[in-house]
Amino acid sequence: MYLDFTEAIQALPKQRLLGRETALDSLYRRVTDGNSFSAPLIAVAGVAGIGKSEVLRSLAVRLLEDDGAAVPLYFDFSPYGITGPEAPQLSAEDLWAELHQSLVRQIVAHSQELPLLAPPLCGAGAHELAEFAYTAGLGDWISRLTSPSPSLRDAEQTWRGILHNRATSKGLRPVIFFDGLSLVGRGSEVWSVVRGAVRGARAESIAMLMENRRGVMPLWPEIGSIERFELQGLHAGTLSTLIEMFEFPDGDTTAASMAEHVAQRLEGNPLLILHWAEAWREFPDIKNNIRRAESTYLRLISVSLPARRWRACFERVIPPAARTTLLRTLAAFSEPPRGQAFRTFSTEEFRLRASLSREAAETMLSELEYEGFIRRSGESYAVLPHAALRDWIAFHAACADGGAVESGRPVAEFMRRLLARNPADELSAPMIASLLDGFALQIVPLPLFQYEQYYEALGEIPADKRRHEVLQATSTLRLPEVIGVVHDMPMPSAGSATPPSLYYAHGFRDGVYRRSNEETWIVGDYTRLPTLTTLEIEQFIGAAADLERRLGSGHYTRWILAGDSVSPVALELLGRHHIFCSASEQLKTFISLVESPESASGRQPLQTRAGLAPHVQTPTATGRRVPVIPIAKVNDEGLSASTTRLSVVADQESEIVAAAMAEKVAQKGGFDAEAIGQIKMAVLEGCLNAIEHSPNTEKEVRLTFYQRADELEIAIENEGEIFDPLAVADPDPAAKLVDKNKRGWGIKLMREFMDDVRYEPARGGMCLRLTKKKKAKDKEAVSRPSGARKA
Amino acid sequence: MTAQPDDLSIPIETRDDFAIIRPAGYLNALAGDRIDKVCRGLLDNGTRYVIINFREVSMVNTIGISVLVGIIEKVLEHNGLVYFTELGATDRQIFEVLNLTTVALIFDSDDEACDHLERDREAVRRAEQG
Numbered sequence: 001m002y003l004d005f006t007e008a009i010q011a012l013p014k015q016r017l018l019g020r021e022t023a024l025d026s027l028y029r030r031v032t033d034g035n036s037f038s039a040p041l042i043a044v045a046g047v048a049g050i051g052k053s054e055v056l057r058s059l060a061v062r063l064l065e066d067d068g069a070a071v072p073l074y075f076d077f078s079p080y081g082i083t084g085p086e087a088p089q090l091s092a093e094d095l096w097a098e099l100h101q102s103l104v105r106q107i108v109a110h111s112q113e114l115p116l117l118a119p120p121l122c123g124a125g126a127h128e129l130a131e132f133a134y135t136a137g138l139g140d141w142i143s144r145l146t147s148p149s150p151s152l153r154d155a156e157q158t159w160r161g162i163l164h165n166r167a168t169s170k171g172l173r174p175v176i177f178f179d180g181l182s183l184v185g186r187g188s189e190v191w192s193v194v195r196g197a198v199r200g201a202r203a204e205s206i207a208m209l210m211e212n213r214r215g216v217m218p219l220w221p222e223i224g225s226i227e228r229f230e231l232q233g234l235h236a237g238t239l240s241t242l243i244e245m246f247e248f249p250d251g252d253t254t255a256a257s258m259a260e261h262v263a264q265r266l267e268g269n270p271l272l273i274l275h276w277a278e279a280w281r282e283f284p285d286i287k288n289n290i291r292r293a294e295s296t297y298l299r300l301i302s303v304s305l306p307a308r309r310w311r312a313c314f315e316r317v318i319p320p321a322a323r324t325t326l327l328r329t330l331a332a333f334s335e336p337p338r339g340q341a342f343r344t345f346s347t348e349e350f351r352l353r354a355s356l357s358r359e360a361a362e363t364m365l366s367e368l369e370y371e372g373f374i375r376r377s378g379e380s381y382a383v384l385p386h387a388a389l390r391d392w393i394a395f396h397a398a399c400a401d402g403g404a405v406e407s408g409r410p411v412a413e414f415m416r417r418l419l420a421r422n423p424a425d426e427l428s429a430p431m432i433a434s435l436l437d438g439f440a441l442q443i444v445p446l447p448l449f450q451y452e453q454y455y456e457a458l459g460e461i462p463a464d465k466r467r468h469e470v471l472q473a474t475s476t477l478r479l480p481e482v483i484g485v486v487h488d489m490p491m492p493s494a495g496s497a498t499p500p501s502l503y504y505a506h507g508f509r510d511g512v513y514r515r516s517n518e519e520t521w522i523v524g525d526y527t528r529l530p531t532l533t534t535l536e537i538e539q540f541i542g543a544a545a546d547l548e549r550r551l552g553s554g555h556y557t558r559w560i561l562a563g564d565s566v567s568p569v570a571l572e573l574l575g576r577h578h579i580f581c582s583a584s585e586q587l588k589t590f591i592s593l594v595e596s597p598e599s600a601s602g603r604q605p606l607q608t609r610a611g612l613a614p615h616v617q618t619p620t621a622t623g624r625r626v627p628v629i630p631i632a633k634v635n636d637e638g639l640s641a642s643t644t645r646l647s648v649v650a651d652q653e654s655e656i657v658a659a660a661m662a663e664k665v666a667q668k669g670g671f672d673a674e675a676i677g678q679i680k681m682a683v684l685e686g687c688l689n690a691i692e693h694s695p696n697t698e699k700e701v702r703l704t705f706y707q708r709a710d711e712l713e714i715a716i717e718n719e720g721e722i723f724d725p726l727a728v729a730d731p732d733p734a735a736k737l738v739d740k741n742k743r744g745w746g747i748k749l750m751r752e753f754m755d756d757v758r759y760e761p762a763r764g765g766m767c768l769r770l771t772k773k774k775k776a777k778d779k780e781a782v783s784r785p786s787g788a789r790k791a
Numbered sequence: 792m793t794a795q796p797d798d799l800s801i802p803i804e805t806r807d808d809f810a811i812i813r814p815a816g817y818l819n820a821l822a823g824d825r826i827d828k829v830c831r832g833l834l835d836n837g838t839r840y841v842i843i844n845f846r847e848v849s850m851v852n853t854i855g856i857s858v859l860v861g862i863i864e865k866v867l868e869h870n871g872l873v874y875f876t877e878l879g880a881t882d883r884q885i886f887e888v889l890n891l892t893t894v895a896l897i898f899d900s901d902d903e904a905c906d907h908l909e910r911d912r913e914a915v916r917r918a919e920q921g
Contacts, residue, residue: 332804343902348909352807487816487849550821655852656817677881684852733894736857737864745853745889752888 018270019238020055023231027059031175031207032069039205041198041223043212046231047386048182048372049271049306052211053078055231056177059209063175070207071166073106074177075099080190081183081312092189096155099193103162111171152196160200167204175207182213183309185316186370195220213372233268242270246277255280262297265387272388275304301392310373310392317367322354324397326364329354330373331397334383334390344380432525432561435587436505438594439482439521445473448590449559449580452571467589480507480519484660488547502543504551506657513646513661515700519555522547527584532562537573552651552697561587644705648687650694650718655687658703662714665705669712671774678753679772683714685746686768690718693766711755711773719765801829809840809908811901815847823858830862839871840908842901846877856889863894872896872911874904 030040044052060072080090090098166174178197184190194210201208202223210226234242243259259277266272279299286292301307318326332353333345345353351361365381368374373389374381383390447454447470457473458466488502503523510517524540526532537560544558559580566574566581574581582590646661648654662683666676683703690701699719706713731744750757756771804811810833814826830841841862845851863873873895878886886892898904 346909349806349905487847652821653817653819656850659850674880674884678884681850681881681885684850688852688854731889733860733890736860737867737894742857742860742864743854745856748889749853749885753884 018242019234020051020058020231023055023229024059024062027055027209027229028062028069031059031209032063039201039207040227041202041207041225042209042227042229043214044209044229044231045212045214047269047384047389048213048309049269050231050233051270052182052213052231053179054270056179056209056211060175060177069172070175071107071110071172072177073103073174074179075102076179077190077194078180078183080188081180081185090189092152092192093155095189095193096152096159096196099197100155100158100162103159107162107166107174152192156196156200159197160203163200163204163206167206173206175209176201178208178210181211182372183313186367195223198223198226214370233266234263234270235268239263239268239273242273243277262293267386267388269386269388272300272304272306275306276300279304297391298395301388301395306388307392310389311396313371314373317371318364322356322364325354326368327393327397330368330383330393334393344377344382346380350381432503432523433485433487435591435594436482436485436503436521436523439479439505439507441481441511442479442594443476444479444590444593445470446475446477447473448586448593449477449582451562451566451574451581451583451586454583454586466585467592470589471593478509480509480521481511482507482521483657483664486656488543502540502547504547506660509555513644515647515649518657519557520551521557521559523559523561525561527561527563527587530563530565532560532566532570532581532583534567534570534573536560537570537577537579540579541577551653552649554649642707644707646703646705647700648703649697650691650699650701651697652691654691654701655684658687658701658716659684661703662705665707666712666772669707669774671712671772675772675775679712679714679770682750682753682770682772683716685749686714686716686770689746690716690766690768693720694718695720711771714770716768716770717762717765721765801825803829803833805833805836805838808838808912809842809905810838811842811844813844813847816849818848818851818855820852820854820858823855827858827862830865834865834869834871839866839869840874840911841866841871842874842876842904842908844876844901845879845882848879848882851882851885856885856891860891860894867894870915872908874898874908876901876904 027042027044030042033040044055046052057074060074063069063072080095163174176197178194181190181194198208198210198220199222240260243263246255246259255277259273259280262276263273266276276296279296280292282299283292283295286295315323329350333343333350335343347358347361347365350356350365351358354361354364356364365374365376369376369381372384373393374383383393447457454470458469461469482505485503485505488504503525505521505523507519507521508514508517509519522544524536524543526536526540529536540558540560544556548554548556557580558577559582560574562581562583564584566583573579644661644665646658648657659680663676663680666679671679687701687703694701702717704715704717706715730748736742736744747757750770753772754770755773756769758769760767760769802813802815804813812826812829814822816822818826826843833841843859843862859873866873875886875895875897877900878897883897886895886897896904896907898907
């Protein structure tokens with residue numbers, strides 16, 4: 001086994017070293033500094049795959065090619081990082097012998113300009129080598145090469161003696177490279193040899209660079225400080241150049257765009273990106289690019305070289321019986337809290353989670369830290385914040401649970417969660433809510449909601465021309481005015497590992513806020529799935545039916561947001577159940593239309609939000625024009641007021657509609673965010689009370705919003721029993737803990753949030769009046785003319 | 792597909808003696824009952840500390856609040872504590888005006904709650920050791 005870099009240097013393609021020019025220049029200057037009293041000892045650090053060895057080898061090559069600089073003496077210790085039956089079983093003495101021979105071989109080759117790999121130097125045994133070394137002027141130290149089993153002290157002295165010989169002879173000073181130390185286990189004999197070698201180099205003022213992921217060498221007080229040189233991920237520009245160098249098949253532009261996205265996720269780690277590109281080329285038969293990317297990433301974190309290294313390091317320090325538990329533990333600790341890069345945990349948390357003794361937990365934490373899975377800060381630990389490593393942990397934790405790799409669907413679900421998608425390809429949850437919230441009586445082309453019709457009519461037309469064509473559609477749909485959007489709790493489903501997100505939007509057709517004009521849109525989000533199938537549609541139909549039962553009778557529109565395509569069988573199901581379906585292209589077009597209303601030839605532009613403006617007349621389906629409520633009203637003080645009325649059914653969750661309307665009215669009235677939240681909650685509670693006291697669910701609760709210059713008054717009327725809720729005492733939390741009746745909080749809440757709360761008898765029941773006054777700055781904001789700007 | 796709400800609707804993360812519950816959407820009587828059912832199961836299985844994360848809760852009404860008070864009662868009976876984390880501005884106001892901060896703890900994040908429960912756990916351990 002050779003420790004020198006003859007093979008490594010021949011395997012070094014110089015053109016692949018991108019983005020490291022600055023690092024190379026800096027290290028070059030450090031090691032060729034002529035001041036013999038400041039020969040540096042540098043540990044080149046960085047995560048696995050970042051290019052530490054590449055930098056060292058490239059620097060060595062540069063020194064070789066740069067006559068008059070220094071002589072590189074390169075040693076690769078990575079073979080000693082192998083574990084298992086193939087691992088070299090060398091003692092420290094044996095290792096010293098290997099080191100000496102390699103040192104002499106390289107010195108002889110440089111001084112006599114002999115090729116390292118060719119005879120007679122290559123293959124020379126110890127005695128032949130000694131002769132060469134004598135010829136090279138290494139003198140008395142040579143005999144030690146042939147001494148049987150020298151002591152460690154002698155071995156170190158030999159090393160130092162040879163270095164001294166080189167350092168004091170005429171000729172270029174040597175620079176020593178120790179590569180592959182990241183792969184050496186903590187308890188390995190290698191470290192005692194490395195320590196002695198570093199001692200010798202320091203004593204002889206010879207520059208030395210060591211590849212070590214951790215950047216800090218073991219504690220060697222006699223050696224003193226060792227500099228740390230950290231390599232970071234490649235920058236975006238360098239990544240683009242690197243990706244361009246990958247040999248993707250002609251026309252595979254998707255690969256390049258996916259590679260850029262993945263490269264960002266892999267934080268500019270060149271080795272990982274390279275392996276990802278190689279894995280991509282292994283799936284030429286997968287035509288769906290999303291699936292190909294998922295399969296590629298799966299291969300990257302399961303069987304690639306980096307993944308095998310992680311596995312080797314993990315298995316080196318964690319006993320077989322503990323591996324599954326440790327993986328699950330690390331996976332659990334990998335999820336950072338919102339807004340933070342990582343999640344910290346203590347020894348105790350780790351111990352509890354992994355069900356270990358204190359001693360075992362401390363040992364394993366120490367080993368995991370050494371092997372580069374976690375890092376420590378004081379008494380806290382955290383899984384390293386590198387996406388690929390965390391994906392590897394999560395993947396193998398899932399494999400340990402069984403089934404993750406046995407069925408394609410769970411793996412696909414798993415990978416969708418891991419692989420960060422291009423935001424343009426997928427709607428996020430806030431975007432869906434915003435999309436629905438933007439429904440404001442616009443008239444939109446109906447094909448945007450009908451997948452089959454859209455692609456039947458426009459499938460032959462190039463994608464960039466479809467938008468223009470769709471605006472010419474003769475069939476249109478008038479959207480309701482959405483008052484509020486609710487994200488429903490996902491219900492468990494047998495068909496999919498991840499239940500779909502379900503949203504429902506309360507709206508009113510034609511801007512008329514009457515129960516008979518209510519229209520609720522129920523939306524299922526399947527944009528993460530490339531293809532929509534009957535499985536997902538049946539799941540959606542069930543969830544929508546449950547929701548409709550909960551909300552009560554009314555007018556419902558069901559809408560599925562799909563990914564790239566819909567299966568033919570699924571299309572039939574959509575038609576049978578009258579479900580709207582929009583795939584990604586339709587959605588993008590729809591969003592762009594709603595956000596930027598435009599007119600096509602002979603077509604009315606999309607109407608923008610009519611809002612709560614008075615006297616807006618809208619056509620109904622039959623063509624009759626119906627005046628729209630609100631009704632303008634002037635109060636006793638002579639201040640102009642606007643009034644909005646809303647009626648909701650006295651059934652569960654109608655209070656959400658009322659609260660949403662209250663929010664909109666308060667926003668329109670210029671209240672600040674805090675006041676809007678308070679008004680919304682007070683109306684919610686008031687409406688809840690009204691619903692509870694209605695004799696049956698067919699009754700209505702009627703709300704009237706009186707918007708005045710300095711206040712908002714809301715009247716909530718319900719039919720039913722007359723009562724005095726204000727007679728209820730304020731609840732005390734401590735008392736409620738021991739009280740069977742835990743309720744009674746609504747009145748107190750309304751009193752705290754509103755300026756005035758009054759109940760009074762009304763026709764057939766009760767009327768609750770809530771009043772909220774505006775703060776001075778809110779009044780100023782509303783009274784300023786619309787075109788004015790704040791100073 | 793069943794219409795019956797069950798435990799699987801609410802994401803739960805359980806550890807040794809504490810659990811983090813992450814309800815989503817409108818926290819009304821229905822959702823409150825789900826959480827209550829979940830908590831009963833957790834308490835029966837040895838959970839002492841319950842963290843209820845409000846990040847995905849869009850709204851809560853006072854019926855939901857009353858169910859939460861019932862949960863607090865049960866957890867306190869088991870010598871545990873209830874934490875509410877990541878409350879929105881209005882929800883936090885609700886808890887404050889209703890003085891719920893006297894019977895439960897409010898933190899900005901799960902981690903802060905975990906730190907507190909760790910200290911409480913340690914204090915309890917020391918007290919039990921005399």
